[in-house]
Amino acid sequence: xxxxxxxxxxxxxxxxxxxxxxxxxxxxxxxxxxxxxxxxxxxxxxxxxxxxxxxxxxxxxxxxxxxxxxxxxxxxxxxxxxxxxxxxxxxxxxxxxxxxxxxxxxxxxxxxxxxxxxxxxxxxxxxxxxxxxxxxxxxxxxxxxxxxxxxxxxxxxxxxxxxxxxxxxxxxxxxxxxxxxxxxxxxxxxxxxxxxxxxxxxxxxxxxxxxxxxxxxxxxxxxxxxxxx
Amino acid sequence: xxxxxxxxxxxxxxxxxxxxxxxxxxxxxxxxxxxxxxxxxxxxxxxxxxxxxxxxxxxxxxxxxxxxxxxxxxxxxxxxxxxxxxxxxxxxxxxxxxxxxxxxxxxxxxxxxxxxxxxxxxxxxxxxxxxxxxxxxxxxxxxxxxxxxxxxxxxxxxxxxxxxxxxxxxxxxxxxxxxxxxxxxxxxxxxxxxxxxxxxxxxxxxxxxxxxxxxxxxxxxxxxxxxxxxxxxxxxxxxxxxxxxxxxxxxxxxxxxxxxxxxxxxxxxxxxxxxxxxxxxxxxxxxxxxxxxxxxxxxxxxxxxxxxxxxxxxxxxxxxxxxxxxxxxxxxxxxxxxxxxxxxxxxxxxxxxxxxxxxxxxxxxxxxxxxxxxxxxxxxxxxxxxxxxxxxxxxxxxxxxxxx
Numbered sequence: 057x058x059x060x061x062x063x064x065x066x067x068x069x070x071x072x073x074x075x076x077x078x079x080x081x082x083x084x085x086x087x088x089x090x091x092x093x094x095x096x097x098x099x100x101x102x103x104x105x106x107x108x109x110x111x112x113x114x115x116x117x118x119x120x121x122x123x124x125x126x127x128x129x130x131x132x133x134x135x136x137x138x139x140x141x142x143x144x145x146x147x148x149x150x151x152x153x154x155x156x157x158x159x160x161x162x163x164x165x166x167x168x169x170x171x172x173x174x175x176x177x178x179x180x181x182x183x184x185x186x187x188x189x190x191x192x193x194x195x196x197x198x199x200x201x202x203x204x205x206x207x208x209x210x211x212x213x214x215x216x217x218x219x220x221x222x223x224x225x226x227x228x229x230x231x232x233x234x235x236x237x238x239x240x241x242x243x244x245x246x247x248x249x250x251x252x253x254x255x256x257x258x259x260x261x262x263x264x265x266x267x268x269x270x271x272x273x274x275x276x277x278x279x280x281x282x283x284x285x
Numbered sequence: 286x287x288x289x290x291x292x293x294x295x296x297x298x299x300x301x302x303x304x305x306x307x308x309x310x311x312x313x314x315x316x317x318x319x320x321x322x323x324x325x326x327x328x329x330x331x332x333x334x335x336x337x338x339x340x341x342x343x344x345x346x347x348x349x350x351x352x353x354x355x356x357x358x359x360x361x362x363x364x365x366x367x368x369x370x371x372x373x374x375x376x377x378x379x380x381x382x383x384x385x386x387x388x389x390x391x392x393x394x395x396x397x398x399x400x401x402x403x404x405x406x407x408x409x410x411x412x413x414x415x416x417x418x419x420x421x422x423x424x425x426x427x428x429x430x431x432x433x434x435x436x437x438x439x440x441x442x443x444x445x446x447x448x449x450x451x452x453x454x455x456x457x458x459x460x461x462x463x464x465x466x467x468x469x470x471x472x473x474x475x476x477x478x479x480x481x482x483x484x485x486x487x488x489x490x491x492x493x494x495x496x497x498x499x500x501x502x503x504x505x506x507x508x509x510x511x512x513x514x515x516x517x518x519x520x521x522x523x524x525x526x527x528x529x530x531x532x533x534x535x536x537x538x539x540x541x542x543x544x545x546x547x548x549x550x551x552x553x554x555x556x557x558x559x560x561x562x563x564x565x566x567x568x569x570x571x572x573x574x575x576x577x578x579x580x581x582x583x584x585x586x587x588x589x590x591x592x593x594x595x596x597x598x599x600x601x602x603x604x605x606x607x608x609x610x611x612x613x614x615x616x617x618x619x620x621x622x623x624x625x626x627x628x629x630x631x632x633x634x635x636x637x638x639x640x641x642x643x644x645x646x647x648x649x650x651x652x653x654x655x656x657x658x659x660x661x662x663x664x665x666x667x668x669x670x671x672x673x674x675x676x677x678x679x680x681x682x683x684x685x686x687x688x689x
Binding site: 166 | 288292295296299579580583584585586587588589590591592593681682
């Protein structure tokens with residue numbers, strides 16, 4: 057079996073205090089191995105998004121430890137976390153969330169630009185990844201000129217282009233029709249297979265659940281079920 | 286850096302209408318600053334010209350006691366030496382000598398107290414605008430007397446009528462009278478001059494006062510290329526033997542104060558306009574920022590550091606300032622250009638004891654197009670740090686939860 061790339065140790069996240077105290081995550085422990093294609097599922101308000109935020113360092117846990125590639129990220133400073141996310145984590149959001157004023161090429165190369173990658177190398181990688189997601193020739197297009205499915209493919213390309221250790225996807229198919237959703241999931245599966253990148257989804261979509269190799273069910277801030285297929 | 290500049294530029298034009306309106310508002314503010322400055326400069330020029338082209342000239346020499354009391358015995362000492370210095374100097378363009386005395390003027394109908402100026406009409410015409418102010422008669426030579434419109438009305442006289450001047454002789458204090466015919470009537474637009482000044486030939490006045498070859502005042506103008514420092518040095522060289530030489534700034538301290546006050550007024554107006562402009566910038570940037578909170582969250586999630594986000598906001602503000610400055614300069618150039626050609630008619634308006642009798646023209650100065658735009662740019666960059674810091678420090682998870 058592959059190495060453990062992601063680990064949560066007794067992670068708790070609470071909001072409010074006293075009578076309004078809410079346990080969004082309640083002593084969650086979890087290990088994710090390299091190359092996994094996992095889905096976090098559960099009803100609305102179960103804690104999926106909070107878990108994804110804590111895993112990505114977008115939010116700090118109230119207690120417990122979050123480790124990515126052997127590094128504790130829950131106590132990193134803001135700048136350390138920014139650099140860490142830039143180099144290790146790819147994001148795919150529900151509403152695509154490409155930067156509308158940047159072209160497809162610029163959106164994809166943005167993170168590499170932050171990393172200080174040379175322009176020639178950046179452009180080469182963008183070309184390669186656009187071929188992978190089937191959008192060659194769309195480099196100069198702006199996001200509003202693309203369909204929803206195409207925009208989400210660009211989002212996948214943006215997340216993949218730096219070959220991060222893990223890709224966190226929050227409801228990636230929620231804004232797509234079934235045809236585009238299916239195509240997107242297949243694309244991510246191919247990426248997972250080709251580059252052995254770890255994918256973790258937060259989803260309600262049964263199609264993603266069908267494709268997921270591991271299904272982690274969250275309920276009331278706790279891991280209710282963890283099924284490896 | 287270049288990439289962030291590009292993002293800033295494109296972000297600015299995401300909401301074209303808002304950007305155009307905001308930059309136009311800032312541009313109008315900048316144009317107002319430039320136009321106010323050019324107007325003040327024009328007004329000051331007008332005031333100084335009115336003053337120095339009038340009786341004052343750019344500088345005057347007197348006996349140090351003369352202006353305090355106007356007693357006629359306080360004549361310029363060693364007149365020949367002083368005149369020689371002025372004549373031999375390459376700094377002076379023109380000068381004139383005057384005899385001045387309090388006098389009583391009377392017609393068949395009325396009498397009045399006046400200040401009599403005995404002048405050399407040729408050099409007086411070269412130094413002052415007296416010839417242009419003549420509204421009746423002529424002063425090609427001055428054989429008779431020239432009085433102001435208001436005094437003429439008071440005395441009830443017409444051109445050619447006889448007028449009697451009564452003065453006290455210098456040495457004895459005895460009354461001396463001279464008969465003059467009204468030769469010309471002038472209008473300076475100033476009550477003080479038009480009602481209280483009269484002009485006769487200097488030799489005649491000196492003869493009446495029994496002070497031949499003596500004078501009370503020398504008024505002069507410098508050549509255009511003479512600096513303030515050179516003027517000051519030259520005037521210092523004329524001092525001594527009870528004589529003083531003063532520039533128009535010392536002779537008319539009220540005007541100097543008014544000019545200084547106008548500088549302060551310009552500074553206050555500039556400060557108010559810049560504060561208003563900066564509120565506009567903060568408002569525009571915050572509106573833009575709150576519309577894009579989720580996007581800022583996405584950028585942070587992708588690994589953008591807070592400082593880089595701050596930089597993006599500052600660059601966006603910089604572009605906003607750039608376009609505002611562009612509109613402002615274009616607007617100020619067009620309006621200022623028209624104003625500089627046609628001027629504004631302020632004839633008859635009095636300010637700081639000066640009656641404007643010419644149009645006020647806008648004065649272009651390079652500084653207006655460097656200092657004020659730079660100020661706007663600097664203020665924009667400084668105030669953009671506020672929304673920029675706000676964007677850089679926002680809580681990521683909250684920003685990601687926010688969407689429009």
